[in-house]
Amino acid sequence: MSRILEQRKKVYKNKYVFDSEELFQKRQKQQIEIRRQNREQVLASRRNYQVAIFNNDLSNIDSNDISLPSRNSTNDKINTASISPIHLYGDISPIQQLGEIRSTNISPIPDLGEMSTCTSLIHHQLSEIVEDINSNSVERQLISLTKIRKILSKERIPPIQQVIDCGIVPRFVQFLTSITMSLRHEAAWVITNIVTGKSDQVQVVINAGALPVFMDLLNSSDRKLQDHALWALGNIAADFRELVLRTGNLGDSCLRIIDEISEPCSVLRTMAWTLSSICRGKISITEWPLIKPTLPAISRLINFKDDEILHNICWALSFLADGSTEQIDAIINLGVCPNLVNLMLHESYDVQTAALRCVRHIVAGNDLQTQVILDCGVLTVLKILLISNQASIRKDACFILSNITAGNIDQITHVIHVGLIPLVINLLTNSDFQTQREACWVIHNAIKKSCTQTELTICIIRQGCIQPLVNVLSYMDNDIIFVALQAIWIILQVGETLTIENNGENPYSLTIEGCGGMERINNFQFNENKDIRLIAYQVMDKFFSEENEKRLISESYTNGKRISSDSQQQQVDSQQNDRFDFQNKNEGNMENVEANGYN
Template identity: 30%
Template sequence: MEAFFLRFLATGHGGGRCWRPVATVDLAGIKLHRESSHPSHPLPWKKALFGEQNEGSNAICTLGLFRPIIHPHQIYEVTEELKGENYCSGCRLVKDNIQITKNNHEESFRKEFYLVIIFVNYLHDMLIGSASDLIEHWAVLMMFHSLTAAGKFGCQTRPPIEEVSQAGVVPRFVELLGSPSDYVREQAVLALGNIAAVSLRCRDLVLGHGALLPLLALLNELVSRSMLRNATWTLSRFCKPPFDQVKLVLPTLARLIHSKDEVILAKACWALSYLSDGTNDKIQAVIESGVLGRLVELLMHPSPSVISPALYTVKRIVIGDDVQIQATIEANIISPLVHLLQNAEFDIKKQAAQAISNATSGGTHDQIRFLVSQGCIKPLYDLLCYFDLEVVTICFQGLENILKVEEADKNMGITGGVNLYAQMIDAAEGREKIEYLHYHDNTEIYKKAVEVLETYW
């Protein structure tokens, strides 16, 4: 039978340190045994939690919460009672020059995390009188650091979200969103965001416990910049598609995208882009929230960290129907899109090209003619020179959609038997760029180049 022993390390009592056992946790039966408190050692203001597990001849000390120092894998400073032994949550546990394998380390970590959950519940039963705020602060911070450490394992270690759910920690964090302590609320916000970021199932778990409404209420209060940044980030984690509460969060996001803070702007725009990534009714809800005018301004923001999510939002809106594309035209979004297509760094150009191409795929002939009038043809075929399969494919699709419009006019005798857009491309040496793709390594690109040349020239 495996047992963990939890102890507080008291500090500041006459310059000395002492150990005092507070609980024994039996993982097999999940039993708690409280030992009486020594009257001469009240709960200390500064505490460190550690668990001790005996496995054969090797004693493993796992650390729950210590002051962090710089280390690529988040190593924790260890008290002198542990004689300088170092626990690293990213690579290995070192004790008496023994290295624990990754598998054993993962199992040890999961047991430690489960232990922390149990102990948080144990602390909850102890919340009485003036000590409640102190313990609540510590419990939230401890769990938050454990959740953060869980994320650092990546694909090698699955964060024990099932244990979190079973132990009832998620609703506890939701409750703490209403704490009178700003510090506790902010740590609860971050912890919920970390859980929601693991997977859609975990996100749904958090939303199922009612985290959205108190988070939105918090975002509409006068709070610190740090709180606003973290709460906006957590909201963006909640908005990952599929998400059915679009109309509920849009008023808050419509306000947040007017922030002067670059971090808040970026996170709010990412949330908008997630809400726009869905069916036409969700796209319409985003349009009706009145954000298009502000998106025009954000497309001209000096920071790429803001431009990129704003551009993703626009790119997804123009996937909609022709009515929704017309809304973007009337909001004057096309001009800054073309500007980015011509002048931005490559990654931004690529997303702008995708937005233009999406508009040509779902737009009417008149709407596509408007795109051409804004100068989109030349920057599209200029990108054909890049050795990026995706961007070449995107630009080819957009150009072909544009050429089809004028080909239809040509066949109807409207343009005197010529494709005017093909002439525009030819006059600006764009045809040469298309011919150069005969030598492209990708067979699909080569075939598309031949097809376009044979059809329109």
């Protein structure tokens, strides 16, 4: 019977099913899966994806199909030179072709029969291709390279491993130095697609000696080869960043290319993406000295008025800023902070979001680093962003402001004088939950950091933050409830300094009680979270206990006799302890009630 009761307890309202750690791990896996899918979509467009399933016999490809070995660069860029003149889509224009590709992103998933047919066809074609690749005929080599490039570009799951198993990757690397320029183009394109695979597949390309060759191609006068080389290096760096940085001098090569180009072009866009790929992820102590030589190129690229370049460069700087104090200082020393603050108002949402994220990381540093951003006029920009129509923009603006209000008194004073507190309070009252979370942190940090100068805290309180903070206490989020309780605790402490001029009353305790805050705080004494229970008990005990004490005194008479002061205090303490431990003592009883209700 007891075992059945225990089982019923566990399934009652899904109790014990949603473990917090398990939910966290599930969210992490979902985020990883989303990033993986996004990466596949980007790679699909970078391989010049076709919508139709690869089910055509590749033997019908002739030498006329190898005249244009260029390709698309990113999702946002349309390069019509990458469309073959044979019009795989019939009469549809190249622009329409790419539009359809990007709207569908992936090809329809074939059934098992179609997949088997495609695999057999590819295996048959590869056996013929290997023979042509190893021949001495440039024409046969070129046609075979084009066939492989199309196989790797058209497949939903490109047969990278099958191509590697043919043992022809070293041959591709040899073609990179061929005197025939079209061979070099096709080989570079094929290798670029191969290094979009798994780490062990990328390792095969590295073992074939491709890294030094790609570094040398950066010094080529051919822009297409530079483009392919940068692209391949960016893909390799995703798995072997330190190895790429130790091979050659990427920073100097990028600077030389930038010096030769005055207008945005495909090479600079690919360069920005490659630098962003290199800066992505946690940077180790050994990697940071290798990344620093690329910073001058990053600082040069941020001056180009091209959305794609700016988007990738802002993300590169964001990845770097999300690190040590030394990394933030390195970004500040580049002199790019004014650019970043201006880009927070960029018309492109992608550029704007990346710039906001970068500034957010910088102001998370020390007070001196935060002051650099303040000197760039960020508060004026934030005043505009806090009333943006985009919820995510408002949220990021509040996040940045919360880091600023966690600074020193002068910085908080600046925030108050600019007039940002009323805007934040409005968001705390009338916005989505994610924005309200960040707005609550803004008010909390401002009150906490300014409590040593009560006039600043009073100035914040008078702008109407108490009611919104009390409203936050009704949310089902323990983290934000605790933040709000801490802010209320400090407000009540400041209110104690005003009791003399308010006839002995704490004006803020009366306000909190008037808007229903006292009842909510009292209920939190029985919350499952220990920190919330403790701070709620302290607030009630210090600021709202007078009526309770009067009630206890009136109840302390037994048979017309008053209990002595020592006994009375012991009884009060006992009742307070009972109240504080009420949840622990009654957990079993409540579970029994739930189980009986379930019966």
